[in-house]
Amino acid sequence: MLNVFTLEAGKLKGRLVQDGDLADGSLQLPRPVWVDLEDPTEEEKDWIQARFGLVLPADIVDEDLEESARFYEEDNGELHMRSDFLIDADKGHDEQGSRSVRVAFILHENVLFSVHSEDLPVFRLLRLRARRIPALIEDAKDVLLKLYDADAEYSADALEGIYDSLEKVSQRVLKEAVNDVAAGEALTAIAREEDLNGRIRRNVMDTRRALSFLMRSRMLNAEQFEDARQILRDIDSLDSHTAFLFDKINFLMDATVGFININQNRIIKIFSVASVALLPPTLIASVYGMNFKFMPELEWELGYPFALGLMAFSVITPFLYFRRKGWL
Incomplete structure (x- = not known):
């Protein structure tokens, strides 16, 4: 042009x-x-x-x-x-x-x-x-x-x-x-x-x-x-x-x-808190799953309710502690 x-x-x-x-x-x-x-x-x-x-x-x-x-x-x-x-x-x-x-x-x-x-x-x-x-x-x-x-x-x-x-x-x-x-x-x-x-x-x-x-x-x-x-x-x-x-x-x-x-840190924190809170019930479940001579679930009538209650308590307690600290 x-x-x-x-x-x-x-x-x-x-x-x-x-x-x-x-x-x-x-x-x-x-x-x-x-x-x-x-x-x-x-x-x-x-x-x-x-x-x-x-x-x-x-x-x-x-x-x-x-x-x-x-x-x-x-x-x-x-x-x-x-x-x-x-x-x-x-x-x-x-x-x-x-x-x-x-x-x-x-x-x-x-x-x-x-x-x-x-x-x-x-x-x-x-x-x-x-x-x-x-x-x-x-x-x-x-x-x-x-x-x-x-x-x-x-x-x-x-x-x-x-x-x-x-x-x-x-x-x-x-x-x-x-x-x-x-x-x-x-x-x-x-x-x-x-x-x-x-x-x-x-x-x-x-x-x-x-x-x-x-x-x-x-x-x-x-x-x-x-x-x-x-x-x-x-x-x-x-x-x-x-x-x-x-x-x-x-x-x-x-x-x-x-x-x-x-x-990203907020997402990682959620996974960290969840992993810490779920560790105690995992330990309890593994202990109760061991091959005892007398299994508590069978020998004790309240074995299952006690185990489930203990697992729930072990989950709730860490969350309450984290919430009090302001980590949630």
Whole structure:
């Protein structure tokens, strides 16, 4: 999918380019500021090369790139950046779960090219804002900065979602009786939020590296440089939130596991009490079952009632003692 964005009256206007438009060679577009490629085809790559003289590498969105190869500047002035953007499954009800998607940026002759494998909520958010807010974007570097700004905001919204989810888990674990089923559901929810929190922390770290690289490249004007610094300050404010959430997640995890241990200990205690209480009648039954010369049950008329009564007494007495001690 190929989207070409141009500036008209201070607003970002996009056009979806179909494969048929590329095939006949009649496509004529004004100079864009942003070309967004989602899972590009060979025809779209060939058109980019013919129209802009830019060759997209085959491994442009490869996940296995070395860290040193993610941010660099070519001799001809091309700026290459590869950043990870977050997808929060809870917001979009995505069945694949929360994940990070690698996006490749190339700043070539004042045109920003972005390549990614699937549509991203941050990109949709920027497109919506740029169509509604005049003068939000003036050039390709503004597009890149606004994407990182929207990414930081999206991460902050995801952190708020984690707060809400953990609050529900807290009410369920700390204010209600927790059985094994409820504890298992709580552990599942906590593990899911822990995974998302870790992804958010990794995402903001990656965004911080990308902004630092942009600031060191000296390609930003004074206003853009200040915008980048403000985004970095916003990202720094998220670190304390992620650290607090990690502590809260660990506390809820320990509390839930503790309730599971309590439930298991309660079951073990029942078996322990039962085994201790049933030991005396078992001893009495075994004694009365010995091969005496004169069996009490036969030689004594009250043998059986006495044996049964003694066994009942030996069972009741330990239970009364355990109850008095508070062990039941």
